[in-house]
Amino acid sequence: MKLKIINPNTTQSMTDKIGQCAAAVAAPGTRISAVSPRMGPASIESHYDEALSVPGILDEILAGEQEGVDGYVIACFGDPGLYAAREVARGPVIGIAEAAMHMASVVGSSFSVVTTLARTCNIAWHLAERYGMKRFCNNVRACDLPVLELERPGSDARRIITEACRRALVEDRSECIVLGCAGMTDLCDEIADAIGAPVIDGVSCAVKLAEAMVSVRLGTSKRGDWARPLPKAYAGMLAPYALN
Amino acid sequence: MKLKIINPNTTQSMTDKIGQCAAAVAAPGTRISAVSPRMGPASIESHYDEALSVPGILDEILAGEQEGVDGYVIACFGDPGLYAAREVARGPVIGIAEAAMHMASVVGSSFSVVTTLARTCNIAWHLAERYGMKRFCNNVRACDLPVLELERPGSDARRIITEACRRALVEDRSECIVLGCAGMTDLCDEIADAIGAPVIDGVSCAVKLAEAMVSVRLGTSKRGDWARPLPKAYAGMLAPYALN
Amino acid sequence: MKLKIINPNTTQSMTDKIGQCAAAVAAPGTRISAVSPRMGPASIESHYDEALSVPGILDEILAGEQEGVDGYVIACFGDPGLYAAREVARGPVIGIAEAAMHMASVVGSSFSVVTTLARTCNIAWHLAERYGMKRFCNNVRACDLPVLELERPGSDARRIITEACRRALVEDRSECIVLGCAGMTDLCDEIADAIGAPVIDGVSCAVKLAEAMVSVRLGTSKRGDWARPLPKAYAGMLAPYALN
Amino acid sequence: MKLKIINPNTTQSMTDKIGQCAAAVAAPGTRISAVSPRMGPASIESHYDEALSVPGILDEILAGEQEGVDGYVIACFGDPGLYAAREVARGPVIGIAEAAMHMASVVGSSFSVVTTLARTCNIAWHLAERYGMKRFCNNVRACDLPVLELERPGSDARRIITEACRRALVEDRSECIVLGCAGMTDLCDEIADAIGAPVIDGVSCAVKLAEAMVSVRLGTSKRGDWARPLPKAYAGMLAPYALN
Amino acid sequence: MKLKIINPNTTQSMTDKIGQCAAAVAAPGTRISAVSPRMGPASIESHYDEALSVPGILDEILAGEQEGVDGYVIACFGDPGLYAAREVARGPVIGIAEAAMHMASVVGSSFSVVTTLARTCNIAWHLAERYGMKRFCNNVRACDLPVLELERPGSDARRIITEACRRALVEDRSECIVLGCAGMTDLCDEIADAIGAPVIDGVSCAVKLAEAMVSVRLGTSKRGDWARPLPKAYAGMLAPYALN
Amino acid sequence: MKLKIINPNTTQSMTDKIGQCAAAVAAPGTRISAVSPRMGPASIESHYDEALSVPGILDEILAGEQEGVDGYVIACFGDPGLYAAREVARGPVIGIAEAAMHMASVVGSSFSVVTTLARTCNIAWHLAERYGMKRFCNNVRACDLPVLELERPGSDARRIITEACRRALVEDRSECIVLGCAGMTDLCDEIADAIGAPVIDGVSCAVKLAEAMVSVRLGTSKRGDWARPLPKAYAGMLAPYALN
Known part of the structure; x- marks a missing residue:
């Protein structure tokens, strides 16, 4: 099972620490990758930081879906972008x-x-x-x-x-x-x-919860609130986010 | 009084319509400007669209603060980015x-x-x-x-x-x-x-509510939840969002 | 636009003060009249006082409807009689x-x-x-x-x-x-x-909110809870309150 | 024990019926008196009617306190004036x-x-x-x-x-x-x-509840919300309601 | 009217005290019996004690139904077994x-x-x-x-x-x-x-409330949640609890 | 890790089925034992059945603490006795x-x-x-x-x-x-x-949740609500439940 742990801020030392803690509690068959997004704030301490961490998180989720990731953890205590992430993931996405x-x-x-x-x-x-x-x-x-x-x-x-x-x-x-x-x-x-x-x-708990869900074949329901977004145009620097 | 009405999607015909309705109810002394952001989705119909409309909204609020805007309306019924916007505005920011x-x-x-x-x-x-x-x-x-x-x-x-x-x-x-x-x-x-x-x-109501608040000198409290975000580095294409 | 500000107690100095504050925030086209009822308590500091302020408030609302008042403010922080007042008013009635x-x-x-x-x-x-x-x-x-x-x-x-x-x-x-x-x-x-x-x-806010509602042509919904009361007999000193 | 049942409307046939039902369930030692106020609406079918039934109810409670009443029932399903009544009663006041x-x-x-x-x-x-x-x-x-x-x-x-x-x-x-x-x-x-x-x-239940409370010596707490109102002037036709 | 007061713990001095207080407030026609169950904890100070007091309580209710009891009081402030007791009683069962x-x-x-x-x-x-x-x-x-x-x-x-x-x-x-x-x-x-x-x-209040309910012929509704349990086998030392 | 799955009713075919489902989702290192209590109802379909299933559940938990069980699942959708069970368990106890x-x-x-x-x-x-x-x-x-x-x-x-x-x-x-x-x-x-x-x-979910908690060393907090019950005497057929 592949789990991707997304630290929504861009501070690599924190990402490393989170990755180590996640790996320490993961089951034998679980492969953990811990990442920071390519863009966004160095830390998240306001609604503003939180909102601006979401494009980076979604970028990682979209990539993860290509990479065959089974489940995701969003490793910031504000659980930024959780519902948006669920819309574009098949497996579980869990906030810490x-x-x-x-x-x-x-x-x-x-x-x-x-x-x-x-x-x-x-x-x-x-x-x-x-x-x-x-x-x-x-x-x-x-x-x-x-x-x-x-x-x-x-x-x-x-x-x-x-x-x-x-x-x-x-x-x-x-x-x-x-x-x-x-x-x-x-x-x-x-x-x-x-x-x-x-x-x-929350990091350990989210890793174990994601493992649990994947192992009993529970992901994100695609009925209603978290169904895949409709295709549409995106403008400006966000153009790459257009789905189809 | 200057009010900025932000249509968070990039569909100009909708922005024009919103601007006309806002202008129709505005008081004599109110100057309305209605804008779409430079980036983001053509319409907002999911958590994903909503999350990705926020960078564009914040871009407009940051510009508005330079332009001497007195109050803002976020003209999408999901009120995207409302609290983040309040953190960077002095005056009222109102969701429809x-x-x-x-x-x-x-x-x-x-x-x-x-x-x-x-x-x-x-x-x-x-x-x-x-x-x-x-x-x-x-x-x-x-x-x-x-x-x-x-x-x-x-x-x-x-x-x-x-x-x-x-x-x-x-x-x-x-x-x-x-x-x-x-x-x-x-x-x-x-x-x-x-x-x-x-x-x-909501567009008319938000315009009148913004006017009301500005006229009795109420803006966004800068104590606690909606205080100005702390300065910090932003990476990647979001680097311009770093405040100081 | 005519707004009537009802101070539900009978202390004229307070009514005058309320009227001045209301006038100070009113828009150019708004005519403010501030009144105390003809009957009731000198101040409102209990459920008893509050309940007994309501006949005087309703008396003023009934008169206001004859006088072409567009909106009302009930200027006591307990908002006494608010729903009863709405039943007999066409325009908005707002508690402070x-x-x-x-x-x-x-x-x-x-x-x-x-x-x-x-x-x-x-x-x-x-x-x-x-x-x-x-x-x-x-x-x-x-x-x-x-x-x-x-x-x-x-x-x-x-x-x-x-x-x-x-x-x-x-x-x-x-x-x-x-x-x-x-x-x-x-x-x-x-x-x-x-x-x-x-x-x-609350006085300033209620004045501005009443102005806002009247200007976008919102009053009190006459469906359901705040519909006009049914005609019926009233006995004793309250006989004048019978509607038809 | 003396219980006073107040039908807040002025329709005597209803008062009589209420009084009979109350008497039928009362304990041997309970004396029931059922009354309509001297003023107010013939029936209560709106917030307006309800608000205007309260002066009559309070009039009966004030009289009851002189008459040595031990407990009261307000026999209208809107429980009008309940908290105001409690402020001026020593014993229990119960809404149906x-x-x-x-x-x-x-x-x-x-x-x-x-x-x-x-x-x-x-x-x-x-x-x-x-x-x-x-x-x-x-x-x-x-x-x-x-x-x-x-x-x-x-x-x-x-x-x-x-x-x-x-x-x-x-x-x-x-x-x-x-x-x-x-x-x-x-x-x-x-x-x-x-x-x-x-x-x-509710009429039967309220009678039994009032009896129960009086028999275990529970009345209305005079600390806080339902303490006796402060003395003050009352103007106009409500002048008789001034307490001292 | 027969009321049974069940002290769910097995401490007889407390049962006696409860019985005396109940008798002191009971109406002339009410016969009070106060009992402790044949089994269970000496006092109730945890979820564990509370859960284990319930078999004894239900034993007393089942017996009471044979004895023609009209109403019950469960005299422990955790109201243990209240809903289970209601299922097997016809009259009211009241927790203190x-x-x-x-x-x-x-x-x-x-x-x-x-x-x-x-x-x-x-x-x-x-x-x-x-x-x-x-x-x-x-x-x-x-x-x-x-x-x-x-x-x-x-x-x-x-x-x-x-x-x-x-x-x-x-x-x-x-x-x-x-x-x-x-x-x-x-x-x-x-x-x-x-x-x-x-x-x-609670003891006095529950006694008076039970008396009130019985006197207006209110018991436990047998529709839905508190209907009599279905007959079924019970194993081991709980075999006597099988209903038919 | 040893997990004990308690089916609170005494129907062995159901216990077997539950045990198989639990085993099917358990991690490699987890040993599952599924049991029915020695006493209680054949099925749980009322508050009465539920209350009377609890002595049997607690009996199994007390035994489990002697047997070195790491976590428990209570496999009835009413989660009977959950809090009582937590008081006597060190590890997690989870209701389905x-x-x-x-x-x-x-x-x-x-x-x-x-x-x-x-x-x-x-x-x-x-x-x-x-x-x-x-x-x-x-x-x-x-x-x-x-x-x-x-x-x-x-x-x-x-x-x-x-x-x-x-x-x-x-x-x-x-x-x-x-x-x-x-x-x-x-x-x-x-x-x-x-x-x-x-x-x-719920059975699968509870097994995975129990595994997750044990693996990150989370059990039942022994501060406050779910601390071990105080020692005391138990009478009658429940005497064996006395803790010390």
Whole structure:
């Protein structure tokens, strides 16, 4: 089975880290490829960044369909372009926020999300609502860390995030923690050990969920909302996106 | 006051029609400019089209901020890129679905949306939820008309849409109708007369709402969710979108 | 266009203030008349006061229909009698809480209401729910000020309200503020300047929304919930309210 | 124990019927008095009628407090003035829609309301939401009968209502029926026998609920929302409503 | 009328206390029997305990149907086995959480539940949702007291619970208190006096609600969800539960 | 990894079928054991049956903890005893309704459940709400087939269920189908082929989800709701359930 993990930002160190975490949890028969798009923002910290990461994601999905990819993971906690991607994929396309929240609701009766900047909290709340997970989400907590701080050697991010997770357990009365950024994927086990409670990383969860779906032959329904888009003209620099 | 009406698709005949309807309702002191982006899909009928209309919309907003525009209308019923646009605008940015639904909830205690293709109904439902308008929305009805059929001379669209509106009043027990596509803007008064009930066109409503907000000096709050995005690098063909 | 602004309490100084604020934002062609009813409470601070303000409001609406009024604003933050008023009006009838909350949801992704007495907070919450705005309302904060304290020269109300608004931004993480009493209408710009964030005054918003609706020929739907009441006998001192 | 049953309309035949039904279910020690207010509409079939029934209801509550009444029932399915009444009563004040819906949710896992005119259905839906009962309410069905048709000798109302109840069981898949008008109170047992399923009459339920609350010494909480209104001036013909 | 009060745990001192409180509020013609099942946990403080209390409850209901019982109360705040019990009873079966929450929503516009252990708070929240009462429930507060501590002579429970109730009024802004354990039933009046606000005990409320329903001839609807279970084989030690 | 699949009813042919389906989708390293409890109902078609299946389920979970089981699946679409089971398990415990609904929400933007008897539809709706999946569930459809009819050779069940699935796609506008009974697990692929849309079987999904969770070292959080129950006495035939 071929799974393509798309890090929607263009920061290669983060893509590498995500790829390693994905490979570490993949089943023996699964081939993981982790990519960054050819275009777009270096990190995603706003609706603007998120919207502009989508052309790059769709470019990778369209290529993946040519390459025989069986399933996709969109590895940014805003799950950018998820529904658009599903329209052009046959197999499953899974967002890491989606996978993490679903899994968290089975692990505990409530969770807190610990994320980077406060301005992105609303995006997480919107996703929790969209996926039906709002009832399990006690809080979305920001650490006031820019995304790329997670990539900076010598950064204090690890300590700050662990501390936020610990406080979430107590102050939010949450029973487990969801890591709210793909860049935190390598911290998952360490934080779980430190705080003594389950910590959920969306990258691992999404990889396993994609594997599960492919193995029981579930992909994306082509009836209704996520059917293939109608063919039509595209203008300007987006002309290559025209389907037929 | 300068208002910019952005038709997110690249079909100029629709842009012209939207511009005329906007100008017809604008106050004496309002200057309307209606534009299509330099890039993107000829019509918007899927999540894919919608996502790929956003770079063009943002391009127009960024230009508008240089041109001294006071407020913006995004004239596609999916309100694509609305929150991203707000992050880079100072004044109000209003989606036509947003404006129409808010206005409809004051005109009647319930409404039905009448739109083009069935596959876009979910998009309208998502917006109704996002804006808090789900409780007023009795139904979203599709006419099985592609968007550009509304632009084709000799099309039967007018009759089909009117009939769908009439049925919505009876079958959905709705008290008014929201037109679910910017391309229907010119049909509003005619259908209202034909069915004997209020019909709400998002283009007109959004223009008046933008005027109202500018005149009482309300724009987009720059605290939190819609604050200006952080400066960062953008790669590939999206490099021009880097803010500073 | 003739707009009638009804202050549902009988305190003339408040009616005058409301009338001035309404006139200041009205378009050139709009004639504003601001009135207090002939009967009812000096201020509205309970369900009891609110219920007993309605006969006076309806009296003014019935008169307005004779006078050729095009649209109405009910200028009390509880929006008393709104649906009853709509049944007897042809044009739009807009409550100031309704207008302010709708407008606030476009200005920011969340708002706090700052109002007078704690006992009225529930009324604001009920309205937020009724209008679909609960999802945007982070908090309703009381200042422990009776309504008429806002009319008392030398009162400390201005300072107390400004302080409550400032705290709402920080503690509720709200992106804009809705003033929860018609008597605060004149404080709007001053508080906005003081706190550096948008402050929304329902009186201005309702005037502009009424103008907008009249100008695009939207009134109150006469199908269903807000159709004209059936003729019938009324007894006792309410006999004059019988319609025919 | 003294219970006062207020029929908010001024039609004495309906008041008499309501009083008889109330007396028939009251416990041995309960004294029932059933009254119509001195003012207001002959029947309640709109928001307008409902709003204008409230001064009469409050007049009866204020009198009841002087007369040593222990609890009140407001016997109109719109529960007009319920919260205002609670502010001026010490004991419980119960609306018949409230009592019927609560009881219905214990009798079956879902119910349908069968009421008079279609234009009042929204009022029932609003109450279902307000009381938390929307999740149990499968439908609100109108019979297209004016309220006073229930009082007309020789009317076909009985047959029409029974038929509507029967259809509600099948078409709405409801497990019991709530009668949506105080004027139907005498039909309850007969319809239950005819359709073979529980039928809930709000007048009986409200009487029993009021008795229950008084007997365990529960009244209306005077903290917060339903505390006694502040003293203030009332103008015009409403001057007698000023409290002190 | 015969009412059977089932304390789902096997602690006889608690059953006696519950029986006394039930008898104290029962009407003259009501015969109360209070029982503990022949099997099950000594106290109920988890989903596990709750699930394992249900066979004993159903055993008592099945026996009650033979004994001519008219109505049942399940006297544990988790309302264990309520729907299963309804399937095998003809008359009403009422849970004490259900009765208390319904009654509380009439007494005040919001309530707090004060219960024993923190781990049971979620159970109360689930019930509040299931009964439609979540909108009235401001908080569920735990006292960190095991259930049987309420039975221990010399315990400090009374003081701790009273204090929690007092704080709930202030910190949760609740207008009344619901006692979240059947073992608190005897404290109700004392706490109400101490805190000066209504305190609602589910045992009393459920007894009165059962009496009310029986007296107006309302039982459990046998259409749909709570119809009698189909006959079938039961294996092992549960063989006696097979119905026919 | 050892997974235990518990069929909560005592019908061995169904247990065998479930075991085969589970084994067919399990990963190479997974050992599946499928069991029926030693006690309980032959099929589960009511709240009563469901409640009485729980002692048997818990018995199997307690044994499984001794046997070194890594994860559990409860293979009845009512997910009986799920939370109680989680309290006594260290690893994940997954209900088949839970697994199927979560997976369905990723496969399509909406689903219909196709189940056996109408009286169990409410149970499915409750679960959809509890898991946050109500927003994706367009309908729960019953086939009017008793559960054991699925086990009867020569039954017409296969045809009836396929037809119900086909109608669900069209009439409910659902994008995929969830099979609402563990006894349908072997029909999944056949129906998917017949109707040309994804069909989701909870047994397969739950097995894959359990594998996924174990492989990323996620179990049941022991903080809060699903912590191990407190030790206490159990009486009567349930005495063996006392934990220590």
